[in-house]
Amino acid sequence: MKLDTSGLESFPSLILHGNDVAGEISAPPSFDLPNSNDFDGFLKEAIQMVKPAKGTTTLAFIFKEGVMVAADSRASMGGYICECLSTLLFGTGRVLCYLLLIKQFFFFFIASQSVKKIIEINPYMLGTMAGGAADCQFWHRNLGIKCRLHELANKRRISVTGASKLLANILYSYRGMGLSVGTMIAGWDETGPGLYYVDSEGGRLKGTRFSVGSGSPYAYGVLDSGYKYDMSIEEASELARRAIYHATFRDGASGGVASVYYVGPTGWKKLSGDDVGELHYHYNPVTPSTTVEQEMVDAAAA
Amino acid sequence: MARYDRAITVFSPDGHLFQVEYALEAVRKGNAAVGVRGTDNVVLGVEKKSTAKLQDSRSVRKIVNLDNHIALACAGLKADARVLINRARVECQSHRLTVEDPCTVEYITRYIAGLQQKYTQSGGVRPFGLSTLIVGFDPYTGSPSLYQTDPSGTFSAWKANATGRNSNSIREFLEKNFKETAGQETVKLAIRALLEVVESGGKNIEVAVMTKEDGLRQLEEAEIDAIVAEIEAEKAAAEAAKKAPPKDT
Numbered sequence: 001m002k003l004d005t006s007g008l009e010s011f012p013s014l015i016l017h018g019n020d021v022a023g024e025i026s027a028p029p030s031f032d033l034p035n036s037n038d039f040d041g042f043l044k045e046a047i048q049m050v051k052p053a054k055g056t057t058t059l060a061f062i063f064k065e066g067v068m069v070a071a072d073s074r075a076s077m078g079g080y081i082c083e084c085l086s087t088l089l090f091g092t093g094r095v096l097c098y099l100l101l102i103k104q105f106f107f108f109f110i111a112s113q114s115v116k117k118i119i120e121i122n123p124y125m126l127g128t129m130a131g132g133a134a135d136c137q138f139w140h141r142n143l144g145i146k147c148r149l150h151e152l153a154n155k156r157r158i159s160v161t162g163a164s165k166l167l168a169n170i171l172y173s174y175r176g177m178g179l180s181v182g183t184m185i186a187g188w189d190e191t192g193p194g195l196y197y198v199d200s201e202g203g204r205l206k207g208t209r210f211s212v213g214s215g216s217p218y219a220y221g222v223l224d225s226g227y228k229y230d231m232s233i234e235e236a237s238e239l240a241r242r243a244i245y246h247a248t249f250r251d252g253a254s255g256g257v258a259s260v261y262y263v264g265p266t267g268w269k270k271l272s273g274d275d276v277g278e279l280h281y282h283y284n285p286v287t288p289s290t291t292v293e294q295e296m297v298d299a300a301a302a
Numbered sequence: 303m304a305r306y307d308r309a310i311t312v313f314s315p316d317g318h319l320f321q322v323e324y325a326l327e328a329v330r331k332g333n334a335a336v337g338v339r340g341t342d343n344v345v346l347g348v349e350k351k352s353t354a355k356l357q358d359s360r361s362v363r364k365i366v367n368l369d370n371h372i373a374l375a376c377a378g379l380k381a382d383a384r385v386l387i388n389r390a391r392v393e394c395q396s397h398r399l400t401v402e403d404p405c406t407v408e409y410i411t412r413y414i415a416g417l418q419q420k421y422t423q424s425g426g427v428r429p430f431g432l433s434t435l436i437v438g439f440d441p442y443t444g445s446p447s448l449y450q451t452d453p454s455g456t457f458s459a460w461k462a463n464a465t466g467r468n469s470n471s472i473r474e475f476l477e478k479n480f481k482e483t484a485g486q487e488t489v490k491l492a493i494r495a496l497l498e499v500v501e502s503g504g505k506n507i508e509v510a511v512m513t514k515e516d517g518l519r520q521l522e523e524a525e526i527d528a529i530v531a532e533i534e535a536e537k538a539a540a541e542a543a544k545k546a547p548p549k550d551t
Contacts, residue, residue, distance in 0.1 A: 153409075158401070159402075159403060161401070162400070162401035162403060165400055166400065166401075
C-alpha cells in the first residue's frame with residue numbers, strides 16, 4: 001500500500017505525454033506502508049498515538065479597524081511509554097535481549113510556557129496554532145512559501161481567501177492521516193480584513209469571530225459578551241487579552257503568556273504579551289486587608 | 303539541415319529548433335487575426351474564409367470565451383486550438399476554485415504559453431501549430447489587456463497586434479495608424495487593419511468586442527457591414543481630399 005506524498009511537493013510534476021497514446025499521468029511520489037490485517041484499526045491507533053489534546057486557547061475577531069488575534073503560550077503533553085524490544089548480538093558474545101512491557105500512562109505535564117502560537121506567515125497575514133505544534137508550524141511555513149511564490153508569479157499579493165483556500169486544500173488531501181491542525185488565518189488584503197478558520201478535517205469557514213482550542217468555550221463567553229464592531233484598537237486588544245486570561249484561568253491546558261496581535265492596512269503588529277499570572281492580579285487586585293495581628297491589636301484597643 | 307528537424311527536442315548546430323519554426327510556418331498559413339486594445343475595450347477580428355453554403359456558420363466560431371472576462375482568437379491549426387482552449391478553460395475554473403478569484407489575463411496567457419513550451423521540450427510530441435491573441439480585463443484593476451503567444455511558448459503584451467496570414471502588413475498598418483481609442487473607434491481601427499488583407503464585406507470578417515461590463519460580444523454581420531461601409535466612405539473622402547487641393551492652386 002502506498003501513501004501519496006505529492007502534497008508535499010511545491011511544484012506540480014511535469015505531465016509528459018510519452019509514446020503512450022492514452023496519455024497516462026505518471027504515478028505520484030509515494031512511500032510504503034506496513035502490511036496489516038486490520039488497516040483501519042492500525043490507522044486509528046496511529047492517530048490516537050500522535051493526537052495531542054489541542055490544549056490551547058486562540059482567538060481572532062474582525063472589528064472596524066482590522067483584525068485582532070490573540071493566543072496563550074502553553075504547550076501540554078500527554079503520552080505513554082511503549083513496548084520496546086531490543087536484541088544485541090556481537091558475534092560470539094551475546095547480550096541478553098530484554099523486553100519492556102507496554103505501560104500506558106496518560107500523564108499531563110506542561111511542556112512549555114513560551115510557545116509562539118501566532119505564526120507570522122508574511123508581513124500582512126497571521127496564522128494561529130492549535131492542535132499539533134509541528135503540524136501547524138510546518139504547514140504555516142509551507143503556506144508562507146506558497147504565498148510568496150504566488151506574489152512573484154502574479155506580481156500581486158495573494159488574498160486571505162486564496163491563502164486559506166490553499167491551506168484548506170492541502171489539509172483536505174491529508175484527511176484521515178493524523179494531522180491535527182485547528183488554525184485561523186487572519187490578514188488584510190485589498191478587500192479589507194479577512195478571517196478564516198481552517199482545520200485538519202478539511203473544513204474552512206469564513207467568519208468575524210473565532211476561538212479555537214480547549215479554552216475556547218471560556219474565551220467565547222468573554223468575547224461574545226464584550227464584542228462590538230465599533231471598537232477602537234485599544235478596546236479590542238483589551239477584550240482579546242481579557243478573553244485569553246479568562247480561558248487560561250479556567251482551562252488547565254492553557255496558560256503562560258497572553259499575546260495580542262493587531263492586523264491593519266499596513267500589516268500586523270504585536271501589541272502586547274502579558275503573563276497571565278500577572279494579569280490575574282491586574283484584574284483582581286489584592287486589597288490590603290487588615291492582618292490577623294492588626295485585628296487583635298484593634299480588638300484590644302477597642 | 304534535414305537531419306535536425308525530425309525530433310522536436312534536437313537543436314540544430316546554429317541554435318534552431320526546426321519543428322518550432324515549421325509550426326510558425328503553419329501559423330503563417332492560417333487565417334489572419336488582429337487584436338486592438340482600446341482604453342475601455344479590446345477588439346478581436348478574424349478573417350473568415352467564406353463558409354460553404356450547407357455549413358452552419360455558427361459552429362465555426364473563431365473567437366471564443368475562456369472565461370467571462372477573457373477571450374481568445376488564434377491563427378493556425380484549428381484542431382490544436384480546440385485542445386488548447388479546453389485546457390485553458392479548465393485552468394480558468396481551477397484558478398477560481400483554488401483562489402476564489404477570477405484569474406488575470408496575464409495568468410492564463412502564462413499558462414497557455416507554458417503549455418505550448420512544454421510541447422517543445424518533450425519526447426514524441428509536436429508543438430501546437432497556433433499563435434493566440436488573448437484579450438480580457440484584469441479583474442482587480444479593470445484595465446484591458448491584449449497578449450500574444452506563439453508555438454515556441456513566448457508571450458508578450460501588445461497595444462495592437464496581428465497574426466496569421468499577412469500579419470506583417472497588418473502590423474505595419476497598425477504601427478502607422480495606431481492611436482489610443484475607445485468604443486466604436488477601436489472597432490473601426492481593428493476592421494480597417496483587417497481589411498488591408500481581406501476582401502471587404504461582413505461575411506469575410508468575424509469581429510468581437512470585449513468590454514468590462516458586458517464581456518464578449520460578437521458583432522452581427524449587418525453591424526460589420528455598416529462599419530465597413532463607413533470605412534469605405536471615409537477612405538473615399540480621404541482620396542477625394544487628396545486629389546482636390548492640386549486643382550485649387
